[in-house]
Amino acid sequence: MKQTNKGKHTVLVVAGTCEDSGAIINALSADEYDFITAQNVPEALSNITYKLPNIIISEVDLPEIHGFELLEKIRRGVKTRLIPFIFISNSQDVCDRVHAYQTGADAILMKPVASEEIRALTQAKLKHIDDFYRLSGTDELTRLFTRREFLKKFNEELKSKKNRVISLALMDLDHFKKVNDTHGHQMGDNVLMTFADVLMSSAGERFFPARFGGEEFVMLFPGLAAAAVKGHVDEIRNAFTAISFQGDKKQIFHVSFSAGIAEYPAMASNLSHLLSRADHALYAAKNDGRGKTKVYSPVMARNDRLWEHLKQKREVFIDRENRDLVSGLYYLPNVVESVVNLDYEIQSIGAMVIRLQELKSISSMRGEKNLQFDIGNFVRLIASACENHFPSDTFFGIGSFYMYEFVVLFPSIVDFSINVNKFKELCNEIFIEIEGSVLCQNYELGFASNVIYYDRKRPWGLVEDICAISARVELTGTGEKRRSGVIKKIGKVAKGEMSGAEVFSIEHFFNVFNLHREFHFFAEKGRKFCDTNFDILLSGLGKKVFAGEILRSLAKSYKKKLALPILIPWDGRTDLIRYARMLGEFFQGKDTVLMINEALIDGLPGALESVVREFPEGVSLGLDNCYVGNDILNILSAVEIRALCFSENITRNIHIFKERIKIINGIKIFADQVGIQVLVRNIVSEEEYNVVKDLKIFYATGPYMHMFLKKGVNIC
Numbered sequence: 001m002k003q004t005n006k007g008k009h010t011v012l013v014v015a016g017t018c019e020d021s022g023a024i025i026n027a028l029s030a031d032e033y034d035f036i037t038a039q040n041v042p043e044a045l046s047n048i049t050y051k052l053p054n055i056i057i058s059e060v061d062l063p064e065i066h067g068f069e070l071l072e073k074i075r076r077g078v079k080t081r082l083i084p085f086i087f088i089s090n091s092q093d094v095c096d097r098v099h100a101y102q103t104g105a106d107a108i109l110m111k112p113v114a115s116e117e118i119r120a121l122t123q124a125k126l127k128h129i130d131d132f133y134r135l136s137g138t139d140e141l142t143r144l145f146t147r148r149e150f151l152k153k154f155n156e157e158l159k160s161k162k163n164r165v166i167s168l169a170l171m172d173l174d175h176f177k178k179v180n181d182t183h184g185h186q187m188g189d190n191v192l193m194t195f196a197d198v199l200m201s202s203a204g205e206r207f208f209p210a211r212f213g214g215e216e217f218v219m220l221f222p223g224l225a226a227a228a229v230k231g232h233v234d235e236i237r238n239a240f241t242a243i244s245f246q247g248d249k250k251q252i253f254h255v256s257f258s259a260g261i262a263e264y265p266a267m268a269s270n271l272s273h274l275l276s277r278a279d280h281a282l283y284a285a286k287n288d289g290r291g292k293t294k295v296y297s298p299v300m301a302r303n304d305r306l307w308e309h310l311k312q313k314r315e316v317f318i319d320r321e322n323r324d325l326v327s328g329l330y331y332l333p334n335v336v337e338s339v340v341n342l343d344y345e346i347q348s349i350g351a352m353v354i355r356l357q358e359l360k361s362i363s364s365m366r367g368e369k370n371l372q373f374d375i376g377n378f379v380r381l382i383a384s385a386c387e388n389h390f391p392s393d394t395f396f397g398i399g400s401f402y403m404y405e406f407v408v409l410f411p412s413i414v415d416f417s418i419n420v421n422k423f424k425e426l427c428n429e430i431f432i433e434i435e436g437s438v439l440c441q442n443y444e445l446g447f448a449s450n451v452i453y454y455d456r457k458r459p460w461g462l463v464e465d466i467c468a469i470s471a472r473v474e475l476t477g478t479g480e481k482r483r484s485g486v487i488k489k490i491g492k493v494a495k496g497e498m499s500g501a502e503v504f505s506i507e508h509f510f511n512v513f514n515l516h517r518e519f520h521f522f523a524e525k526g527r528k529f530c531d532t533n534f535d536i537l538l539s540g541l542g543k544k545v546f547a548g549e550i551l552r553s554l555a556k557s558y559k560k561k562l563a564l565p566i567l568i569p570w571d572g573r574t575d576l577i578r579y580a581r582m583l584g585e586f587f588q589g590k591d592t593v594l595m596i597n598e599a600l601i602d603g604l605p606g607a608l609e610s611v612v613r614e615f616p617e618g619v620s621l622g623l624d625n626c627y628v629g630n631d632i633l634n635i636l637s638a639v640e641i642r643a644l645c646f647s648e649n650i651t652r653n654i655h656i657f658k659e660r661i662k663i664i665n666g667i668k669i670f671a672d673q674v675g676i677q678v679l680v681r682n683i684v685s686e687e688e689y690n691v692v693k694d695l696k697i698f699y700a701t702g703p704y705m706h707m708f709l710k711k712g713v714n715i716c
Contacts, residue, residue, distance in 0.1 A: 009126050010034045010051060014044045014058035014070065015088075024057055024088070027115035028122060041065040045073065052079060055126055057118070060089040060096065060108075068103050075104040082132075084125035088113055139211040141189060142196035150210035150218055154271050163223040167263045169233050170278040173215040174256045174290040183247040191245060191255055198240045202232070218278075226263035226295045233259045233293045241291075256291035258282055267296050277301075298673035299637040305659055306666025310630050324398045326372045327379050332407055332463065335397035339411050340459050348417045349462070350410035352427045352449040353399060353470045354382060354434065358442060365536055367599035369627045370649035373660070374441065375404060377652050378434075382406055385433040389426050399470055407466060416451040424449050435476075441652075442536065446475040486524055490537060493553050494546060500553035501525075504534070506561060509679050509699040512692055515708060518699050519593075519643075519679070521567040522554060535569035535597060535624065547571035548582050555586035565591040567643070569624055572600050577614045584616030593642050595624035601635065609639045626650075628663055633670060641676050648682040648702075655687035661695070668695055 011033045015021040021037045036053060038044035040063050044056075056074065060067040067087060074080045087100050087108040100108045107121055139146055145153070157166055173179075173195065180188040192215065199209035199219060208220040221229045237257060244252050260281025268274040281296040288294070323330050330338075339349065356378060358371070379396075386394045386408055399407040410416070416423045427449035435445050452465040492498040502525070509519040522534050538547045551568065566587060570579055576596075583592045594615070601608065612621050620642035623635065627647045636644070646664060654660050671678050683689050683702035692700050 008032070008034045009054040010036060011122070012036045012038065012044065012047060012053035012056045012058075014038045014041070014056065014062065014067070016040075016059060016061070016063055020059065024113075024118065027113065027118050029119070039063070041067075041070045041073075044070055048074075048080065053083060054129070055084045055086070055122060057086045057088065057122070060087050060091070060100070068099065071100075071103045071105060082129065084129055086118075086121060086125070088118075139196075142193055142211050144196045144199065144217070145208065145210040147210060147212050147218075150208065150212075150220065151271065153208050153210075153220060157220070157222045165223060165225050165263060165266075167221045167224050167226045167229040167261060168274060168278055169219045169221065169229055169259050169261045169293075170212075170275065170282045171217045171219065171233070171236075171257050171259045172282055172286070174258055174286075176215040176255070179253075179255060183245075183253075187245065187247060194243060194245075195240055195255075195257070198236060198243075202236050202239070207232075218275075226261045226267070229261050229263075230293050230295055233261065237291070237293070258285040258290050259293040260285055260296065261293065262296040297637075298670055299633055301666070301670040301673055303662055303666030303669065305662035306628070309628060309659075309663045310632070326375045327398060327404075327406075328376075329379065329406070330397045331401070332397055332399050332466065335395050335407060335409060336459065336462055336466075339395055339409055340454075340456065340462070342411060346411045346454050349452045349454050350412070350416045350423050350427075350449070351452050351466055351469055352408040352410075352430065352447060353466070353473055354406045354408070354431065354445065354447045355470075355473045355475065356404040356406070357444045357446075357475055365539060365597070365599065366625055366647060366649060367627045367629060369629060370599075370625070370647050373627070373647075373649040373652070374443070376657065377649075378404075378438070379406075380653065380656055381434050381437050382408065382430075385430045388433065389430050399466065405470060405473070407470075409466075411454075417453065420451045423451055442533065444475040446473045448472040448474075486537060490550060494549040496553075499557050500550060501557035504554060506558055507701060508564070509567075509701045510705045510708075512689075512698055512700050517564060519567050520562055520564050521701075535571075535595075538569060538571040539573070547574060547579075548586075551582065552586050559587075559590075562587070562590050565593055565643075567593050567595050567622060567624075567645070569595045570597065570600070572597065576611050580615045580619045584619045588618070590618065592619045593622040594619055595622040595643070595645065597625045598623055598627060598629055598632065598635075598647075599625060601631070608635065612639060626667070628667055632667065636667075636670060636674060636676065641674075643677045643679055644671055645679040645681060646697075648680075651680050651683070651688060651692070653685070653688065654691050655685075661691060664697075665695055668697060 011028065013021045013024050013035060015024065015037070016039055018037075018039075021039075025035050025037075036047050036051060038047050042065070044058070058067050058070060062070070071085055071087075074083060074085060084106045085104065087105050088111060089096060089100075089108055090111050092110060097108050106125055109118060109121070138144060138149070154166070154168075157163060173191070176188065176191070179191055195217070196209070196211065199217060203209050203219065206222070208222075210218050210220075212218050219233075221232065224232070237259070241254050241256050244254060246252055260278045260283070262268060262274050262277035262281060264271075264274050267277050277296040280300040281294040284300045285292045285294040294300070318331075319325050321330075322334055339346075356375075383394075383396060386396070390410055393411060395409040395411065397407050399405040427447065431445070431447045438445065448469050450465075450469050452462060455461060486503065489498060489503045493500050493503055504522045505525045506520050507523040508517040509521070510516065511518050524533060524537065538550065568583060568587075570576065574582075580594050583594060615621065621640065622643040622645065623641055624645045625647045626632065626644050627650055635641070644667070650660055650664065654664070668678055677699065678697050679699040679701075680692050680697050681701055683692060683700045683704045685704060689700070689704050
């Protein structure tokens with residue numbers, strides 16, 4: 001006999017016969033409790049395995065195994081040791097009663113048992129154990145349930161499957177520290193207890209309030225959607241803010257709270273994510289002036305480093321410590337000042353000047369922030385290369401306000417003038433290492449070096465000699481020549497003199513976890529690195545060459561090989577709707593994603609949203625070169641985006657830059673919420689690859705992914 005009505009205590013009755021167990025059930029009232037019955041100890045233990053009772057009533061004399069053995073097993077179990085246990089016995093022997101109490105029985109009744117007695121005893125024991133659990137699961141100050149009990153309650157609601165929707169509200173008292181500082185902690189405790197009373201009175205039997213810690217509270221709303229919960233929370237706020245508190249000096253004050261609401265399963269797949277979403281909404285409420293309730297939306301997904309990055313302004317060139325804002329390095333006068341003030345005698349100083357110049361304007365084509373990412377990476381490369389080749393002290397700074405020119409000084413107790421050629425050879429090795437690391441980037445490099453004789457009486461002479469070295473720096477020019485060559489070939493494709501397949505190849509984004517090919521994209525043929533410059537090449541064609549002719553030739557050349565979604569960059573010149581229709585025509589029947597460079601959007605998500613509606617069937621929108629600009633969240637929340645591809649500038653050597661990892665993670669969280677596929681370009685190293693995997697970014701391309709092919713890994 002087993003009943004499972006919700007809200008009733010469960011009673012396990014263990015008796016040798018059905019008549020004996022029926023008598024106990026009749027005495028307790030079958031309508032008041034759920035009953036489980038067993039006729040022996042093994043059956044009783046089996047029942048307890050599947051349903052833990054709130055109280056056990058057992059006869060002492062049971063078939064085969066004595067009731068005392070059942071009690072001993074109950075008291076040894078971690079989950080069962082506190083269950084109230086009542087014995088019913090035929091014996092009047094005092095020794096039996098003593099043994100029962102010594103074994104752990106809560107009471108022992110003699111047959112025949114009076115119905116009133118067993119009913120009163122059962123109610124008392126259940127109330128006692130309920131009070132015990134309530135105290136152990138409630139906060140001492142507010143008497144609300146604790147965080148642990150709240151988690152248990154949520155899991156119970158999930159298991160019951162009675163409610164398809166479960167919402168929760170995370171509430172935080174506004175300016176509570178000010179209450180403690182102004183009126184004392186005793187008044188602060190009074191405010192907390194009062195707020196708890198308001199929550200309890202609003203909860204009734206349906207909802208479940210708990211204290212999460214400090215001035216933060218949470219309330220569970222089974223069966224209610226987030227929009228309906230907002231109304232309940234606003235009612236709670238009205239009731240609480242209407243309460244007047246009186247300080248020590250008789251001053252009257254009121255307290256408000258902010259709240260964030262999230263709904264399961266629409267907004268999160270588990271409690272951890274649900275609490276995180278509610279916290280995002282709470283943060284938005286606080287940020288919007290406090291005293292408000294916000295329902296979570298994907299635009300609220302945040303990460304402190306992401307928001308710090310988005311709010312960052314670079315309206316000046318030099319920080320308060322006279323350093324360049326982008327590189328974080330001191331300018332040449334500061335570096336020279338440090339060198340001339342060294343406490344050991346210097347006869348000569350080794351000097352190396354390295355110049356960095358954009359092959360194609362990174363700031364205009366890829367956005368100012370991408371240039372900043374590259375400069376940060378470049379600074380790390382120089383420092384690492386110098387450390388690898390020079391054991392002496394190194395002083396490193398910016399040599400010019402007008403270009404990215406880095407000055408490295410090597411003051412040493414060793415006189416470099418003894419062997420100037422040896423010093424220049426070491427500088428050449430440093431430069432080769434740096435140049436090798438930036439082959440796949442859109443920059444030209446050059447360097448010059450020499451040994452400077454140092455005269456303390458003539459410090460400006462040191463600066464003049466460094467400037468003389470700078471004047472001898474020549475850029476390699478190889479990158480510009482190569483780019484000019486490929487532009488000429490593209491012109492021939494436009495004229496029909498060459499096919500698109502002769503200039504561009506099909507490359508792929510691979511699934512990072514199973515190594516399947518997932519997306520096509522076009523890349524310059526024959527290049528081992530820098531497979532991401534197709535958009536730059538299209539934008540640099542000039543007015544006489546139309547990007548549409550290039551795309552038409554590519555579609556014709558590769559039509560039979562294009563089985564996956566194709567990522568095609570916008571040239572930045574052609575009208576966007578016209579460009580999309582072109583793709584729909586050329587790549588008819590193919591899944592095409594028009595990738596817009598984030599630097600070209602100009603912060604117009606509203607206009608972009610209307611433009612996307614005009615796209616032909618089979619053409620969707622993607623965001624390329626994502627460097628996480630100020631408008632990125634507005635774009636992603638307002639416009640239907642198919643795929644987001646991070647700029648290679650922000651992910652380059654990402655394992656070195658922890659702040660960038662946090663920034664990317666913030667956008668990844670947001671993209672997951674709105675169903676956007678996230679991709680990463682040009683993964684070069686194992687360290688980069690591991691970070692991408694850790695962030696659960698599913699799609700990547702680059703030399704490191706192609707390494708799997710070379711090693712014979714089966715990439716589908």
